[in-house]
Amino acid sequence: MPIRVKKSAVQSVITAIEKFLDNVSGEANKMSSESEAMGASWKDAQYAEFDGFIQETVDELFKNLGTLEEFKDFLRSKLAQFDD
Secondary structure: OOOOOEHHHHHHHHHHHHHHHHHHHHHHHHHHHHHHHHHOOOOOHHHHHHHHHHHHHHHHHHHHHHHHHHHHHHHHHHHHHOEO
16 A cells, blocks of 8 residues: 655655755854854964864765755655645
């Protein structure tokens, strides 16, 4: 027996993913900006190590957000196949 999925339920998932993407993207951008601002006053070797870690983390976040974005787009492309 096939599982029936309502279009509104899928749309709710898409909306939740969009909110999550916006929130995490905003926080990652904030983290990157604050790290750069710290660099203006933190002038020792530890800062370079810290900044490298922050930038790697931000890059990894954006890479994974891209994967989630692709999943969201996939769901959106399938909306027509779901029941109203």
